[in-house]
Amino acid sequence: MTTNHRPGHLNLNAFLMSSGHHEASWRLPQSGPDATGHDIAHLRRLAQIAERGRFDSIFFADGPGLQGDVGRRPSGTLDPLIVLTAIAAATERIGLVATASTTYNSPYNLARRFASIDHVSAGRAGWNVVTTAGPDIARNFGLDAQPAHAERYARAAEFLEVAFKLWDSWEDDAVVADKAAGIWADSAKIHPPEHVGRYFSVAGALNVPRSPQGRPLIVQAGSSQDGKDLAARYAEAVFTAHQTLGDAQEFYRDLKARTVAAGRDADGVRILPGIVPVIGSTEAEARAQERELDELILPQYAQRQLARTLRLAPEDLPLDRELPADLPDEDEIEGAKSRYTLVVRLARRERLTVRELIGRLGGGRGHRTFAGTPEQVADTLQEWYDAGAADGFNIMPAALPSGLEQFTEHVLPVLRERGLFRTEYEGTTLREHYGLARPANRYATAEQVGA
Amino acid sequence: MTTNHRPGHLNLNAFLMSSGHHEASWRLPQSGPDATGHDIAHLRRLAQIAERGRFDSIFFADGPGLQGDVGRRPSGTLDPLIVLTAIAAATERIGLVATASTTYNSPYNLARRFASIDHVSAGRAGWNVVTTAGPDIARNFGLDAQPAHAERYARAAEFLEVAFKLWDSWEDDAVVADKAAGIWADSAKIHPPEHVGRYFSVAGALNVPRSPQGRPLIVQAGSSQDGKDLAARYAEAVFTAHQTLGDAQEFYRDLKARTVAAGRDADGVRILPGIVPVIGSTEAEARAQERELDELILPQYAQRQLARTLRLAPEDLPLDRELPADLPDEDEIEGAKSRYTLVVRLARRERLTVRELIGRLGGGRGHRTFAGTPEQVADTLQEWYDAGAADGFNIMPAALPSGLEQFTEHVLPVLRERGLFRTEYEGTTLREHYGLARPANRYATAEQVGA
Numbered sequence: 001m002t003t004n005h006r007p008g009h010l011n012l013n014a015f016l017m018s019s020g021h022h023e024a025s026w027r028l029p030q031s032g033p034d035a036t037g038h039d040i041a042h043l044r045r046l047a048q049i050a051e052r053g054r055f056d057s058i059f060f061a062d063g064p065g066l067q068g069d070v071g072r073r074p075s076g077t078l079d080p081l082i083v084l085t086a087i088a089a090a091t092e093r094i095g096l097v098a099t100a101s102t103t104y105n106s107p108y109n110l111a112r113r114f115a116s117i118d119h120v121s122a123g124r125a126g127w128n129v130v131t132t133a134g135p136d137i138a139r140n141f142g143l144d145a146q147p148a149h150a151e152r153y154a155r156a157a158e159f160l161e162v163a164f165k166l167w168d169s170w171e172d173d174a175v176v177a178d179k180a181a182g183i184w185a186d187s188a189k190i191h192p193p194e195h196v197g198r199y200f201s202v203a204g205a206l207n208v209p210r211s212p213q214g215r216p217l218i219v220q221a222g223s224s225q226d227g228k229d230l231a232a233r234y235a236e237a238v239f240t241a242h243q244t245l246g247d248a249q250e251f252y253r254d255l256k257a258r259t260v261a262a263g264r265d266a267d268g269v270r271i272l273p274g275i276v277p278v279i280g281s282t283e284a285e286a287r288a289q290e291r292e293l294d295e296l297i298l299p300q301y302a303q304r305q306l307a308r309t310l311r312l313a314p315e316d317l318p319l320d321r322e323l324p325a326d327l328p329d330e331d332e333i334e335g336a337k338s339r340y341t342l343v344v345r346l347a348r349r350e351r352l353t354v355r356e357l358i359g360r361l362g363g364g365r366g367h368r369t370f371a372g373t374p375e376q377v378a379d380t381l382q383e384w385y386d387a388g389a390a391d392g393f394n395i396m397p398a399a400l401p402s403g404l405e406q407f408t409e410h411v412l413p414v415l416r417e418r419g420l421f422r423t424e425y426e427g428t429t430l431r432e433h434y435g436l437a438r439p440a441n442r443y444a445t446a447e448q449v450g451a
Numbered sequence: 452m453t454t455n456h457r458p459g460h461l462n463l464n465a466f467l468m469s470s471g472h473h474e475a476s477w478r479l480p481q482s483g484p485d486a487t488g489h490d491i492a493h494l495r496r497l498a499q500i501a502e503r504g505r506f507d508s509i510f511f512a513d514g515p516g517l518q519g520d521v522g523r524r525p526s527g528t529l530d531p532l533i534v535l536t537a538i539a540a541a542t543e544r545i546g547l548v549a550t551a552s553t554t555y556n557s558p559y560n561l562a563r564r565f566a567s568i569d570h571v572s573a574g575r576a577g578w579n580v581v582t583t584a585g586p587d588i589a590r591n592f593g594l595d596a597q598p599a600h601a602e603r604y605a606r607a608a609e610f611l612e613v614a615f616k617l618w619d620s621w622e623d624d625a626v627v628a629d630k631a632a633g634i635w636a637d638s639a640k641i642h643p644p645e646h647v648g649r650y651f652s653v654a655g656a657l658n659v660p661r662s663p664q665g666r667p668l669i670v671q672a673g674s675s676q677d678g679k680d681l682a683a684r685y686a687e688a689v690f691t692a693h694q695t696l697g698d699a700q701e702f703y704r705d706l707k708a709r710t711v712a713a714g715r716d717a718d719g720v721r722i723l724p725g726i727v728p729v730i731g732s733t734e735a736e737a738r739a740q741e742r743e744l745d746e747l748i749l750p751q752y753a754q755r756q757l758a759r760t761l762r763l764a765p766e767d768l769p770l771d772r773e774l775p776a777d778l779p780d781e782d783e784i785e786g787a788k789s790r791y792t793l794v795v796r797l798a799r800r801e802r803l804t805v806r807e808l809i810g811r812l813g814g815g816r817g818h819r820t821f822a823g824t825p826e827q828v829a830d831t832l833q834e835w836y837d838a839g840a841a842d843g844f845n846i847m848p849a850a851l852p853s854g855l856e857q858f859t860e861h862v863l864p865v866l867r868e869r870g871l872f873r874t875e876y877e878g879t880t881l882r883e884h885y886g887l888a889r890p891a892n893r894y895a896t897a898e899q900v901g902a
Contacts, residue, residue: 026628033628038660065658066656067658071634076659082532082536082567083567085533086571089540104557105560108592109515116533116534140653142653184522185522187521190517204517204587204590207514207517209527301633
């Protein structure tokens with residue numbers, strides 16, 4: 001199962017988030033008041049740490065709404081494409097990935113923004129394509145309820161088709177800049193999409209020339225059936241959440257097979273399970289850190305959060321009992337389907353009480369938490385990598401910046417000793433970091449593509 | 452008429468655009484291939500020149516579509532909010548203004564982006580509110596035709612009302628960050644708009660805390676009746692185009708009166724007519740530069756552009772004759788009304804042939820072109836300023852970067868000698884540059900506002 005891996009090319013993404021992925025991280029003594037999603041100096045500093053570590057990319061998740069219990073943890077994040085742009089100016093090589101919604105954007109504007117970031121960053125842009133779950137967000141956009149899950153995914157697929165047409169609408173050599181003749185561009189090499197589909201009609205060419213990467217790296221993170229199908233067709237990197245090696249292997253095999261079935265190369269998609277590492281110089285120290293964090297969780301708040309995920313009332317979830325036996329199937333859930341299933345499976349498999357489940361979720365919202373020494377963290381990454389469960393990992397530090405600094409200073413050297421991770425960037429674009437080719441323009445002639 | 456002006460506070464905005472405002476500027480020998488709207492290094496350099504000159508602000512116009520004859524001059528511009536963000540990282544004080552459309556954006560997303568830029572730039576964001584004319588652009592957003600002019604303006608007014616609610620949705624002191632109690636924000640100080648209107652329903656609070664300026668500076672540039680009414684209600688700076696002092700004085704008086712009638716202070720809106728300065732060390736040198744540029748215009752191309760503005764076929768505009776006598780009234784024009792009127796009035800007043808009109812428009816698209824020495828340029832600015840036609844000016848160099856460098860090095864020192872322009876920035880925010888107060892939050896109590 002290791003044939004897909006090229007030595008030295010384990011891919012690492014740093015998933016950045018205010019004071020860290022543990023919901024109580026902002027309450028740690030070392031967390032400053034600046035550790036929020038709206039302090040650009042803090043976010044820039046995190047990106048610079050990740051770049052010093054030679055991570056492939058950084059990533060910001062997003063939803064266009066204020067969700068959850070705002071009073072209880074740092075909330076309110078700057079528009080992530082504005083954040084990526086600000087970070088582009090303060091970094092040189094690291095890839096820049098952010099979430100944007102296909103449900104609450106128009107293809108013309110969003111395709112243009114990502115093309116613009118790819119230009120500004122000299123080829124480092126990546127887009128995590130999401131359909132955005134949640135009725136609260138729908139109500140920020142004139143809708144009474146969120147569109148159905150299948151509807152959102154059908155729209156996402158068409159959105160991507162339109163965006164791809166827009167990104168190809170200028171051939172790479174469309175600009176000729178012939179001053180003497182007064183011809184700036186060869187208009188025969190600019191191709192208006194004239195797209196008319198079920199969800200979108202988009203007539204004109206993009207008003208940005210083709211970007212350094214041709215188009216941004218396409219990332220996907222939904223693990224529902226619809227999500228996996230979308231990933232198989234379009235995604236070049238996939239962020240995913242698994243609690244066990246077996247689950248991750250199964251997902252990996254399934255998604256690679258779907259990708260091949262969609263007519264693509266299995267290597268064309270890089271699969272990165274998430275991990276929340278809690279690192280100590282001894283295992284006991286790491287566990288003590290984990291405990292310190294979990295003890296800062298306010299159970300009533302976390303209970304409300306969990307109730308929201310499970311579509312229950314908080315009073316249906318007594319803290320010291322297991323989950324109710326009769327929960328709905330994933331099929332009945334309209335939004336965040338795979339997250340729902342993951343939480344329910346985790347609770348059932350380990351027979352966790354609500355209080356125990358809250359502790360496990362507080363650290364990584366369903367992602368795998370792992371507390372250990374740098375060697376132990378490197379061991380588990382290598383185990384998953386060698387066992388065909390991952391092409392790399394989505395690193396989600398429990399506390400920021402400290403957890404990212406620890407990973408960079410202590411875990412990365414171990415991975416490098418083992419020949420599993422780069423010492424220096426070899427390329428300059430995000431696609432190059434992930435070992436992916438620049439896509440040819442659909443309108444280019446065969447000679448141009450070969451050239 | 453000079454009572455509205457405070458000494459030292461003539462406001463200057465640098466309107467930046469690829470190789471310059473003259474349509475043939477890209478063909479000048481000194482224009483490099485990088486002088487486009489998609490080369491961030493070029494745009495950043497322009498902004499840095501303007502900041503060295505202590506301009507109040509820079510500005511990028513925009514439309515979400517590829518318009519005009521792409522082959523004939525540099526076309527395709529990066530998303531201007533991405534450009535502003537990149538420039539924010541490379542400058543310290545200068546204000547950052549860009550156009551965004553109320554017709555082709557949703558209030559939640561756009562309000563968030565401007566709040567984000569205001570955070571990232573520490574209070575330097577400004578939004579030029581436009582309703583976006585043109586059927587070509589409508590077709591990029593699923594519409595067969597553009598919405599009617601009055602409809603677009605009604606939507607714009609509601610869009611602004613929603614945006615203002617969103618920008619006030621967090622009180623300034625909403626974040627308490629009380630680690631011991633586990634209370635990050637006082638949710639009583641976060642106010643979901645729950646807006647339900649004719650064009651928009653927006654339920655939730657913004658997911659960004661209130662920004663340094665409270666909200667971005669609101670700029671407006673439409674001079675139709677609807678445009679002036681919108682400006683009177685909301686605008687804090689107005690960009691406008693006039694060929695004669697008399698027209699500019701009339702506009703100035705009218706807009707200040709409308710602003711007062713709307714219940715606002717006349718000083719609350721700063722009026723900046725555009726000027727395309729062509730600067731030479733002698734008048735003859737300036738005129739020679741102007742001629743050099745005009746001779747680079749390709750008449751057939753310009754004829755097509757003019758025909759588009761006038762809703763005629765190119766063959767209805769023979770180059771060496773005046774405009775046809777029977778043109779439609781402004782009332783019949785659905786979009787870019789004030790620009791239409793300006794072009795027709797200019798041609799009629801000066802009895803210009805189509806070829807002569809093309810020369811005049813090639814320089815500034817209807818804005819006033821002025822060729823002269825630095826003293827002569829300073830004289831005309833002072834004349835308009837003293838005569839109650841302007842609170843400042845929108846400087847639109849014919850060629851970039853050269854025209855901006857000349858203005859900064861040669862005209863600004865003359866204005867400074869006369870006590871008309873600042874030597875150093877006094878404030879740090881765009882509002883401070885324009886002498887405008889930070890708006891109080893509508894939810895703040897009286898004590899807080901007074902504090």
